Amino acid sequence: MKISDFELYRDLLLRNSGLSLTAEKSYLLDSRLTPVSRKWGYPTLEAMTLALRGIPDTALLNDVIEAMSTSDTSFFRDMTPFTTLRDVLIPHLIKDRGRNKHLRIWSAGCGTGQEAYSIAITLKQIESKLKGWKIEIIGTDISSQSIRKASSADYTQFEVQRGLPVSYLIQYFQERDDVWHLQDSIRNLVTFEQSNLIESIDDLGLFDIIFCRNVLSNFENNTRQSILGRMSEQLDENGFLILGESENMAALKTDFTPLSGCPGLYGHNTGRYRIDAAETGTKDVSAAS
Ligand SMILES: C[S@@+](CC[C@H](N)C(=O)[O-])C[C@H]1O[C@@H](n2cnc3c(N)ncnc32)[C@H](O)[C@@H]1O
Structure with missing residues (x-):
């Protein structure tokens, strides 16, 4: 992924959810966002990234945030x-x-x-x-x-x-x-x-x-x-x-x-x-x- 695309996602996540995307975690963008781009009917992840550069669709943005959040949990975690x-x-x-x-x-x-x-x-x-x-x-x-x-x-x-x-x-x-x-x-x-x-x-x-x-x-x-x-x-x-x-x-x-x-x-x-x-x-x- 290009640096400018990484920066776009880093800024979108920070502004809309507070999530901090560090450079070490940039490798997660491809694997987690490709399924989102398919769900939304974009031919490639790059096409979805381009769409997010304008005024992003709120539902698409929510899917991006969900895909990038860590959601691991369990019952009675740490007891x-x-x-x-x-x-x-x-x-x-x-x-x-x-x-x-x-x-x-x-x-x-x-x-x-x-x-x-x-x-x-x-x-x-x-x-x-x-x-x-x-x-x-x-x-x-x-x-x-x-x-x-x-x-x-x-x-x-x-x-x-x-x-x-x-x-x-x-x-x-x-x-x-x-x-x-x-x-x-x-x-x-x-x-x-x-x-x-x-x-x-x-x-x-x-x-x-x-x-x-x-x-x-x-x-x-x-x-x-x-x-x-x-x-x-x-x-x-x-x-x-x-x-x-x-x-x-x-x-x-x-x-x-x-x-x-x-x-x-x-x-x-x-x-x-x-x-x-x-x-x-x-x-x-x-x-x-
Ligand atoms: C790792 S899970 C923790 C779940 C549970 N608290 C636990 O300890 O098992 C982190 C959760 O924080 C949520 N989260 C991340 N950013 C958030 C925000 N800005 N506002 C509310 N929830 C957020 C994620 O969607 C995710 O479900």
């Missing part, structure tokens, strides 16, 4: 955030909230829904503690294709074999014609919507916990910083942010403080985080020194 949610964060929030029995959890960059449904299954496991609580779990992603799949709650054998404990597969899924369908008792706990993290997120409302794992690593530092800045406004002052295990914000100026107890766990700089270990008997999520 620790979900045990921390069950054993530490939810018990803490139940105690902290008093009379306001309302919990809102956001899976930002939810992909095909496995993360949001893993949160829902985790909460289902402790539903007796959450009796009388209103729970909202919202999954958002830039990819309309991923949002459609997430909403269908249908997964392949390969997808349910990745990370999902067999007991949950038996308990919450039904198999029909090689498709594993998630029961409505879990599915109805989650709503999905298409939303771009580099645009306004105000209308999603205020959350108690934000999961944004394995998403920001695809962005440049200034994009990460501005997304985290807007997320800090959408997170309750005493709420929690969970990033991917290997993602760290050390180089960024943000309103968040890392908390010990779970890799990737953060709270507001001004929040009340100290969760007494005695509260749960398991972990201490106090501000990391």
Whole structure:
């Protein structure tokens, strides 16, 4: 691919999705975009590239972004955030909230829904503690294709074999014609919507916990910083942010403080985080020194 074409895709992706395409990843353009050019009826990838030089068709641009995004995900990915949610964060929030029995959890960059449904299954496991609580779990992603799949709650054998404990597969899924369908008792706990993290997120409302794992690593530092800045406004002052295990914000100026107890766990700089270990008997999520 010509340098000028690489630069066109790099700029389009950055401007419209925040995704950062580095020169080392330029080899992905041919293999991922050739199928898009065929789908759109262009004789060659070069012909599609030419069409994108004008005012690009929004649907075509979305297909380009989807093709270039990393969408790998699995149920209960990295497990620790979900045990921390069950054993530490939810018990803490139940105690902290008093009379306001309302919990809102956001899976930002939810992909095909496995993360949001893993949160829902985790909460289902402790539903007796959450009796009388209103729970909202919202999954958002830039990819309309991923949002459609997430909403269908249908997964392949390969997808349910990745990370999902067999007991949950038996308990919450039904198999029909090689498709594993998630029961409505879990599915109805989650709503999905298409939303771009580099645009306004105000209308999603205020959350108690934000999961944004394995998403920001695809962005440049200034994009990460501005997304985290807007997320800090959408997170309750005493709420929690969970990033991917290997993602760290050390180089960024943000309103968040890392908390010990779970890799990737953060709270507001001004929040009340100290969760007494005695509260749960398991972990201490106090501000990391
Ligand atoms: C690697 S997946 C992570 C899925 C899940 N959070 C996990 O950890 O398994 C990254 C997701 O981020 C989404 N994404 C990329 N850029 C985005 C943006 N600007 N706004 C919203 N979602 C975005 C991609 O479509 C993809 O589904």
